Amino acid sequence: MWENKISKKVKPLFLTYTNGIFHFREYEFEDSYLYNSLVLKREKKNTISEGAINTETIQKILNSVKRIKEPKFAFPQADSFAKVINRCELLNEYVILDRDYITENYDFDSRQTNYYTDAARYLGLVDKKFEIGKVKNRLSRKL
DSSP, rough: OGGOOOSSOOOOEEEEEEEEEEEEEEEEEEHHHHHHHHEEEEEEEEOOOOOOOOHHEEEEEEEHHHOOOOOOOOOOOOSSSHHHHHHHHHHHHSSSHHHHHHHHHTTHHHHHHHHHHHHHHHHHEEEEETTTEEEEEEEEEOO
């Protein structure tokens, strides 16, 4: 196979960046003759930030935040905040996405699509509107 054609060991590495976090993953083929034998060996997550957060900083933020009433829709059931943030990143890039597009391209069912969209709406990050028989989402105009 390909191992016979090269002299150095090949390490399948995958680097992604989302929500301000770099995800670095190293994989290994359990059987070099089977491409579907790829398994995750280790993973590291890193962020780049300026300085540390301390109790005083948190207190200043808490005191400066304007409190608002709870939204008039159901409390979100999303279990991955990373997916909520990723939805906002996509809306920042594409401006408007309809529910069907999200459901099809993320391998979600429509219920999951609603959970993550509602979580973003609950946080005031996303607005939902109905347009020509479709549910469409965009980043909140309040941002």
